[in-house]
Amino acid sequence: MARYLLRRLAFLLVSLALASVVLFVLLRMLPGDPANALTSVGAGPEQIAAARHSIGSDKPLPEQFVHWIGQLASGDLGTSFVSSLPVAPEVGSRLNVTIPLTLTAFVLAVLIAVPVGFVAAHRRRTWYGALLNGVSQLGIAVPVFWLGMILIAVFALNAGWLPAGGFPPDGWSQPVEAVRSLALPVITIALVMSASLIRYVRSATLDVLDSDYLRTARALGSSFGQAMWRHGLRNASVPVISILGIELASTLLGAVVVESVYALPGLGSLLATGIAQHDYPVIQGVLFVSTLAVLVIGFAADFVQRIIDPRLRGRLSGGAR
Amino acid sequence: MKQSTKRSYTLTFGCALAGLIALLALVSLFWAPYAADDTSGGRLTGPGAGHLLGTDKLGRDLFTQLMTGSRVAFEAGLGSVLIAAVVGVTLGVLAAFAQGWLDDTLSAFLDILIAFPTLLLAMLIVAAHSATLGSAVLAIGLAQSAVVGRLVRILVKRVLAQDYITAARTSGTSWPRIVAGHVLPNIWPTLVVNLALQFGLAVLAEAGLSYLGLGAPPPNASWGRMLQEAQATFTTAPAGALAPGILLVLLVIGVNLIADGLRDTLDPAARRRRA
Numbered sequence: 210m211a212r213y214l215l216r217r218l219a220f221l222l223v224s225l226a227l228a229s230v231v232l233f234v235l236l237r238m239l240p241g242d243p244a245n246a247l248t249s250v251g252a253g254p255e256q257i258a259a260a261r262h263s264i265g266s267d268k269p270l271p272e273q274f275v276h277w278i279g280q281l282a283s284g285d286l287g288t289s290f291v292s293s294l295p296v297a298p299e300v301g302s303r304l305n306v307t308i309p310l311t312l313t314a315f316v317l318a319v320l321i322a323v324p325v326g327f328v329a330a331h332r333r334r335t336w337y338g339a340l341l342n343g344v345s346q347l348g349i350a351v352p353v354f355w356l357g358m359i360l361i362a363v364f365a366l367n368a369g370w371l372p373a374g375g376f377p378p379d380g381w382s383q384p385v386e387a388v389r390s391l392a393l394p395v396i397t398i399a400l401v402m403s404a405s406l407i408r409y410v411r412s413a414t415l416d417v418l419d420s421d422y423l424r425t426a427r428a429l430g431s432s433f434g435q436a437m438w439r440h441g442l443r444n445a446s447v448p449v450i451s452i453l454g455i456e457l458a459s460t461l462l463g464a465v466v467v468e469s470v471y472a473l474p475g476l477g478s479l480l481a482t483g484i485a486q487h488d489y490p491v492i493q494g495v496l497f498v499s500t501l502a503v504l505v506i507g508f509a510a511d512f513v514q515r516i517i518d519p520r521l522r523g524r525l526s527g528g529a530r
Numbered sequence: 531m532k533q534s535t536k537r538s539y540t541l542t543f544g545c546a547l548a549g550l551i552a553l554l555a556l557v558s559l560f561w562a563p564y565a566a567d568d569t570s571g572g573r574l575t576g577p578g579a580g581h582l583l584g585t586d587k588l589g590r591d592l593f594t595q596l597m598t599g600s601r602v603a604f605e606a607g608l609g610s611v612l613i614a615a616v617v618g619v620t621l622g623v624l625a626a627f628a629q630g631w632l633d634d635t636l637s638a639f640l641d642i643l644i645a646f647p648t649l650l651l652a653m654l655i656v657a658a659h660s661a662t663l664g665s666a667v668l669a670i671g672l673a674q675s676a677v678v679g680r681l682v683r684i685l686v687k688r689v690l691a692q693d694y695i696t697a698a699r700t701s702g703t704s705w706p707r708i709v710a711g712h713v714l715p716n717i718w719p720t721l722v723v724n725l726a727l728q729f730g731l732a733v734l735a736e737a738g739l740s741y742l743g744l745g746a747p748p749p750n751a752s753w754g755r756m757l758q759e760a761q762a763t764f765t766t767a768p769a770g771a772l773a774p775g776i777l778l779v780l781l782v783i784g785v786n787l788i789a790d791g792l793r794d795t796l797d798p799a800a801r802r803r804r805a
Binding site for chain 2: 220224235346347349350351352353354355358359361362366367455465466469470480481484496507
């Protein structure tokens with residue numbers, strides 16, 4: 210296990226290094242000069258040159274890259290071209306919104322999807338099994354922002370129970386307001402996410418229900434519950450966990466649409482502004498932090514799968530491939 | 531017997547839903563109740579005489595916009611799936627034939643690309659070019675080619691392990707002929723089903739981008755843009771905020787049902803797991 214952890218950690222570091230090179234190169238391929246964003250319309254060439262010099266974009270690319278990596282190593286994500294504020298604290302404060310939003314929605318989605326998916330598979334020949342399957346079919350077809358709009362119209366504008374958007378200016382020092390303003394976004398993400406999870410849980414459960422080992426366990430005298438608990442859960446959870454990892458990672462940044470519907474100051478909206486303003490340090494910082502999160506989540510999902518399924522332990526990067 | 535009626539029902543119902551919207555899109559090529567920029571109807575009139583679903587906040591006919599939107603949806607879906615199919619199949623076949631570290635690298639690359647939300651890639655590409663349907667389609671197609679690529683890699687590896695491939699190799703058939711003659715015919719049922727699912731996802735992704743203002747600009751707006759514009763007047767003029775969403779959901783469900791129906795027809799092995 211220690212050997213595996215070391216190899217997997219090395220893989221993570223190499224991926225991160227590769228990703229940072231790709232990020233850096235891709236961003237430099239974007240047309241549009243960030244110096245334009247800094248200067249007013251009609252600025253002379255020398256003003257633009259001064260702006261370039263002040264943000265370091267006049268230096269050769271390799272030098273810029275080494276500079277950026279050096280900063281990263283010391284935990285510094287650079288300084289925004291536009292606001293001249295350091296990026297790291299800004300990313301940190303955005304994470305205060307995005308992480309609670311994503312994690313709560315994720316947990317809620319799992320709490321909905323696992324029992325519903327199991328029932329939809331186990332009782333697939335009953336009317337409610339078919340109904341649950343139908344509802345999840347409907348759920349994956351609903352655009353997340355439209356669901357958000359409907360929830361706002363019903364629960365915020367009509368019923369007036371919850372705020373229609375925004376986040377308290379003092380953040381979590383106003384805990385009640387903060388929780389209230391995250392309630393609808395969390396429900397929106399959780400509903401959409403659980404719709405697709407239900408299908409994976411259902412399909413994994415169906416595989417288990419059809420399996421020889423479950424039949425054997427039943428023939429040897431285990432009750433259905435015992436057989437499911439001892440053999441089914443472990444087998445069904447491996448593919449589901451690999452999907453969970455991908456879902457969690459993509460929601461972290463995929464929250465940008467929901468953040469936009471509910472006007473939340475999250476990581477996604479920081480990135481959207483950064484892209485609109487050609488603010489490289491902000492884009493780079495957000496994408497680097499997200500890549501790190503994606504890789505760490507992938508690592509965690511892989512690790513959990515390995516604990517659950519000993520057959521995966523011979524391989525470097527496991528998962529349901 | 532019971533199974534087969536249920537199967538054809540899925541396919542038929544899916545085709546009916548998607549076909550209805552395809553019909554709207556086709557008709558919009560030749561005829562629409564009003565011109566796209568006709569604002570003679572007055573602002574935010576309700577559904578009724580003259581305007582089937584009423585007008586938007588600029589006085590444009592909603593039904594006309596819905597028709598245009600259905601065309602944009604099909605363009606987005608077909609365009610993205612085409613890119614995803616060409617790039618994805620190429621990458622997937624390459625990764626499947628590659629050995630050792632090259633295979634590992636390609637797979638890891640696809641994995642990271644998959645974990646990255648389509649939307650982000652799209653935002654980057656749109657930022658680089660401009661907010662047009664073309665850049666949205668390019669971005670969605672590229673993001674989806676990672677998903678298709680990973681699927682194709684697994685499918686091709688499975689085929690390459692078969693005895694008939696060894697037989698073909700020993701009898702001196704070249705790799706390109708093996709790919710064309712043995713690999714592609716064996717993977718296409720699963721591939722077609724997945725591409726149908728990707729079509730639905732592409733339509734949803736384009737709507738999301740348009741909602742953020744990163745899709746096709748008005749007056750040839752997509753349903754996503756219509757929804758964004760109608761959000762502020764949801765409670766006073768609900769038709770504009772509901773109709774595009776309903777059509778979007780119907781189209782995606784229709785296409786997903788077609789995918790399910792196709793899977794049952796083309797891929798008998800997967801028939802029992804209708805998930």
